[in-house]
Amino acid sequence: MTLTEKILARAAGKASVKAGDNIWVKTDVLMTHDVCGPGTIGVFKREFGKNAKVWDRERVVIIPDHYIFTADSLSNRNVDILRDFAREQNLPYFYDVIDDANGTWKFDTTKGLLQRQYGSNYAGVCHAALPQKGHTRPGEILFGTDSHTCMAGAFNQFATGIGNTDAGFVMGTGKLLIKVPETMRFRLEGRLQPGVMAKDIILHVIGEIGFDGATYRAMQFDGPGIASLSMDDRMTIANMAIEAGGKNAMFPFDARTAEYVEARTKLNGTRSHYEPVETDADQNFVYETVIDLDKLEPTVACHPDPGQRKKARELASVKLDRAYVGSCTGGKTSDFIEFAQILRGKKVVIDTFGVPASPEIVQDLQRTKWGGETIWNILVTAGVRMTENAGCSACLGGPVDTFGRMNQPGLKCISATNRNFPGRMGHKESQVFLASPATVAASALAGSIADPRDYLGN
Amino acid sequence: MQAIFTGPVYVVRDNIDTDQIISAKYLNLVPTITEEYEKLGSYAMDGLPDALYPERFVKPGAMDTEFPIIIAGRNFGCGSSREHAPIALGAADCQAVVAESFARIFFRNCVATGEVYPVECTERLCEIFRTGDRAVVDIDAGTITLERTGKAYSLKPLGEVRPVVEAGGIFQYARKVGMMPDKV
Numbered sequence: 001m002t003l004t005e006k007i008l009a010r011a012a013g014k015a016s017v018k019a020g021d022n023i024w025v026k027t028d029v030l031m032t033h034d035v036c037g038p039g040t041i042g043v044f045k046r047e048f049g050k051n052a053k054v055w056d057r058e059r060v061v062i063i064p065d066h067y068i069f070t071a072d073s074l075s076n077r078n079v080d081i082l083r084d085f086a087r088e089q090n091l092p093y094f095y096d097v098i099d100d101a102n103g104t105w106k107f108d109t110t111k112g113l114l115q116r117q118y119g120s121n122y123a124g125v126c127h128a129a130l131p132q133k134g135h136t137r138p139g140e141i142l143f144g145t146d147s148h149t150c151m152a153g154a155f156n157q158f159a160t161g162i163g164n165t166d167a168g169f170v171m172g173t174g175k176l177l178i179k180v181p182e183t184m185r186f187r188l189e190g191r192l193q194p195g196v197m198a199k200d201i202i203l204h205v206i207g208e209i210g211f212d213g214a215t216y217r218a219m220q221f222d223g224p225g226i227a228s229l230s231m232d233d234r235m236t237i238a239n240m241a242i243e244a245g246g247k248n249a250m251f252p253f254d255a256r257t258a259e260y261v262e263a264r265t266k267l268n269g270t271r272s273h274y275e276p277v278e279t280d281a282d283q284n285f286v287y288e289t290v291i292d293l294d295k296l297e298p299t300v301a302c303h304p305d306p307g308q309r310k311k312a313r314e315l316a317s318v319k320l321d322r323a324y325v326g327s328c329t330g331g332k333t334s335d336f337i338e339f340a341q342i343l344r345g346k347k348v349v350i351d352t353f354g355v356p357a358s359p360e361i362v363q364d365l366q367r368t369k370w371g372g373e374t375i376w377n378i379l380v381t382a383g384v385r386m387t388e389n390a391g392c393s394a395c396l397g398g399p400v401d402t403f404g405r406m407n408q409p410g411l412k413c414i415s416a417t418n419r420n421f422p423g424r425m426g427h428k429e430s431q432v433f434l435a436s437p438a439t440v441a442a443s444a445l446a447g448s449i450a451d452p453r454d455y456l457g458n
Numbered sequence: 459m460q461a462i463f464t465g466p467v468y469v470v471r472d473n474i475d476t477d478q479i480i481s482a483k484y485l486n487l488v489p490t491i492t493e494e495y496e497k498l499g500s501y502a503m504d505g506l507p508d509a510l511y512p513e514r515f516v517k518p519g520a521m522d523t524e525f526p527i528i529i530a531g532r533n534f535g536c537g538s539s540r541e542h543a544p545i546a547l548g549a550a551d552c553q554a555v556v557a558e559s560f561a562r563i564f565f566r567n568c569v570a571t572g573e574v575y576p577v578e579c580t581e582r583l584c585e586i587f588r589t590g591d592r593a594v595v596d597i598d599a600g601t602i603t604l605e606r607t608g609k610a611y612s613l614k615p616l617g618e619v620r621p622v623v624e625a626g627g628i629f630q631y632a633r634k635v636g637m638m639p640d641k642v
Contacts, residue, residue, distance in 0.1 A: 163567035422506075
């Protein structure tokens with residue numbers, strides 16, 4: 001069996017499963033957020049009764065992160081709906097925006113968009129928060145009401161996005177009927193060269209198989225090239241399986257996975273027992289390819305879909321209005337480090353926005369110093385508008401007052417985020433080019449799409 | 459029960475993602491709140507760029523669409539897992555989406571909610587049909603007929619999905635067939 005099949009078989013209580021089987025699986029964690037949580041709760045109450053209890057309060061994780069730092073009153077209300085539910089159900093893992101469990105959330109526009117406006121429990125973008133807060137464990141099943149839930153495949157777990165109705169069902173029963181996906185195998189060999197990042201691997205892969213090349217399928221990344229990839233790198237890759245239509249992404253378990261998961265479950269006091277799945281000698285793949293990491297170059301997905309692959313150096317004629325670093329896939333500490341290495345001591349020439357994925361990442365950037373200066377200040381000095389209000393922000397547009405949102409037609413933005421269909425970051429006539437944080441940095445300096453390898457070594 | 463839908467079609471191309479079906483700015487609306495459900499319908503397909511789609515799926519100021527059938531190319535519903543997408547279509551009174559292929563989560567959400575029939579066609583109908591053409595979708599016969607020419611095109615069978623959509627989604631289906639107890 002493939003890694004995905006092994007996890008699903010175990011969760012279904014079966015000795016083996018094969019692609020195409022419809023099986024009921026037990027859920028280890030159900031995650032929801034402010035955009036889909038209120039609707040999920042609505043379905044749960046409608047179907048199981050207004051006094052119903054969730055199937056296991058320790059396994060429901062609620063992370064407001066999408067439309068938080070906005071004056072939009074319905075968005076603020078949605079956070080309050082989550083809080084009421086968490087209190088009613090006595091949920092231990094609700095990462096509220098505010099510290100008062102009986103309060104209401106209201107964004108204060110007078111403080112502006114840059115200054116921190118959250119309490120001590122807020123966790124930021126759900127997919128970054130899940131591992132940081134100790135909710136990702138190898139061998140487990142994670143369902144989330146968000147398509148980028150597949151990011152947790154980096155941790156050798158089966159993780160996939162579901163809708164509100166399915167999530168309402170899981171909330172009441174802890175189970176879900178799913179089809180076992182066929183597995184595609186991407187065997188990574190070699191090592192990334194300077195200026196080339198994990199983002200370039202996944203943009204290359206999506207370009208190779210197409211925007212729907214993995215529809216209904218699992219994407220398994222393995223091979224000797226995995227060892228050199230950090231957990232952040234693996235998350236970047238797994239996050240974007242959905243951009244090729246994939247059901248889930250899957251990485252093998254190794255010492256790095258163990259180190260991360262053990263540190264995080266211990267730090268947060270979450271369940272620490274887990275059972276990874278190991279690779280079988282006998283696996284059935286619907287597709288197999290080898291990717292030589294040494295040969296990859298900085299890669300861009302052009303407007304209007306993630307499969308429009310080009311090399312950064314082929315796109316120097318594309319003039320840009322904006323640059324953006326942030327989101328689950330591109331707003332991690334390691335992303336900002338790469339971003340800052342290129343921007344350090346220079347000035348951006350276009351509007352450039354930085355949105356860390358989580359409060360912990362904000363802290364990392366504000367505490368880590370290079371030559372006496374914090375990474376945060378290096379970026380601010382380079383002209384980047386950095387916000388402390390970690391969250392999804394303009395990655396998916398959001399309400400019109402969202403930080404970094406593209407509100408005019410015709411704007412072109414190079415972005416370290418994960419999706420670039422028309423209107424993704426705001427106005428439906430704006431354009432998004434997806435790239436690594438290094439390519440975004442080089443492009444912010446050039447004002448047009450640029451190859452970061454021309455900006456290394458300062 | 460028969461499932462036959464008749465009316466003008468709305469034609470879109472490949473890769474219509476969930477942002478184009480329902481813009482992210484409207485995700486502050488909660489589908490299980492009745493008046494917000496209706497509002498979602500009024501914004502269905504609002505994210506399609508005006509330049510490419512000058513004829514709008516829902517007319518400005520209207521709550522529902524005049525097009526009960528959408529015809530699409532490949533990968534309809536790609537992108538996010540937002541259930542607001544099939545819900546917006548259903549709330550706008552759209553009854554079927556006929557596409558060359560669907561993205562996985564969107565397809566599943568159509569079935570789970572029972573809001574709209576997601577039907578796969580076997581030819582590239584988005585090159586043949588034009589917005590405003592009248593058509594007849596017959597789910598059980600597995601055909602879509604273009605009234606202008608009288609030609610029928612085949613649709614792939616929905617199989618076990620059909621009774622679930624007809625029942626109104628997975629919960630209603632589960633109750634109907636006795637998998638779940640009736641609501642008290």
